[in-house]
Amino acid sequence: MTPTSEPVVQATGVGIHIPDGPVLLNETSLVLRRGQITALTGPSGSGKTTLLRALVGALPAGAHLTAGTIRVLDHDIFALPADELRQLRRHHITYVGQDPASALNPRMRVRRLVSEVAADPAPQALRDLLVECRLPVDEGLLDRRPTALSGGQQRRVALVRALARKPDVLLLDEPTAGLDAALRDDIADLLRHLADRRHLAIVIACHDPELVARCADEVIALDGHTPTPAVEKAHQPAQPTGAAALVATGIRVTFTQRRTPHPALADIDFTATPGSATGIVGPSGSGKTTLLRVLAGLQCPDTGTLTLDGQPLPTAARKRTRDHQRRIQLIPQNPLGALNPARTIGAALARPLQLHRTVPKAQVPDRVAELLHHVGLPAEFARRYPHQLSGGQRQRVSIARALAPEPNILLCDEVTSALDPDTATAIMELLTRLRTERGLTIALVSHELQLIAAYTDTIHILAAGRLVDTGPTRSLLPTTQPTATHRR
Known part of the structure; x- marks a missing residue:
């Protein structure tokens, strides 16, 4: 009209x-x-x-x-x-x-x-x-x-x-x-x-x-003033080799409402090898976030097992060793709910550094500034509080906090959904560079299939809580997506 x-x-x-x-x-x-x-x-x-x-x-x-x-x-x-x-x-x-x-x-x-x-x-x-x-x-x-x-x-x-x-x-x-x-x-x-x-x-x-x-x-x-992440174009990482870093077998999760069971995951198997990037795709409500939460130890499955480097991994995060907790980090879909509103950004980034003692205490401020720089935020943001940042800026802080303890496995839940295309690409280039330099293993949940196609090696496709296919990204994911029709 x-x-x-x-x-x-x-x-x-x-x-x-x-x-x-x-x-x-x-x-x-x-x-x-x-x-x-x-x-x-x-x-x-x-x-x-x-x-x-x-x-x-x-x-x-x-x-x-x-x-x-x-x-x-x-x-x-x-x-x-x-x-x-x-x-x-x-x-x-x-x-x-x-x-x-x-x-x-x-x-x-x-x-x-x-x-x-x-x-x-x-x-x-x-x-x-x-x-x-x-x-x-x-x-x-x-x-x-x-x-x-x-x-x-x-x-x-x-x-x-x-x-x-x-x-x-x-x-x-x-x-x-x-x-x-x-x-x-x-x-x-x-x-x-x-x-x-x-x-x-x-x-x-x-x-x-x-x-x-x-x-x-x-x-x-609107014009922006925040610099885009200062990352160099990453080299394509070498193809992952060796034994699986993280394996989930027979994972089943059921939510019960008024005595009625609602299956969220049904006998899901998941495998990620060292240095790999694995995409997890599927319609909204198919169980992608639930699977990441199981891998992170935040959702205990009804049945199923987890292993890390071939050794049993407790399904509950509180039962995992400090090193297990350091090695597996989750970047949640909603960063505002994961950032303490009473803590400055600097304090939020310093906490995992102090908890896992990844740098000497005297070097914590410099490391906080370095983490902010990695995700394209100026060092002065360390003095701000979460409510003083935009949604995209909070997302980048959430990424920086997950990188702080130098994890081996990064579980990413829609980490680019609140970012503009240039920043999203730069963040994915940063993660790719970390794969190359540190052998970082990445599990990426996303609806942005062009990012999945460009930055992952394999994909797991979920539908209604079931694994319907898994294999190389190149062979399973279409290379082109339909474009929207412009309204005149």
């Missing part, structure tokens, strides 16, 4: 920074109208998330609006009394952040998570919302807790909660991060449907050019 001329949101010359600290957003303007989808693009750290949060009057701690104005439904968002601002957020403008799991109460089931904010909490209305957001309604999902959902399912449940309010304006931060290409296209079509049929004004902060091309009416490109 053609957007109406009357704007529902108007931001004019908005600038945001932290006093005596970094500029979070250079002066930027935008106008949102009903029936229109606006995409915010730009490198990690360019201010996309900061601008989205400003539109709901929620600036990062310590940040201030230094220029410009924001009007939402003809209200000055920063002049509203607290109770009126709450009503505006509850009924008219809603924001879904980049780490949706952090906003879902782990003790509540999906049914209650949605009904507590829904304008219409009737059971059929809840089911209709799940169907609309491409979630299954016949597999007991309404009665599951967030911890029993995949990352992609958590993201879509957060979207269901937002739509249940029947808002006028929908703000989405990386809405398809961690989703496979088919679901990404489904979500793009859903957003188009919401804009056209519900007359919503929608803003998406996004690194995915395919999503932008498929659904956006307008694109606003």
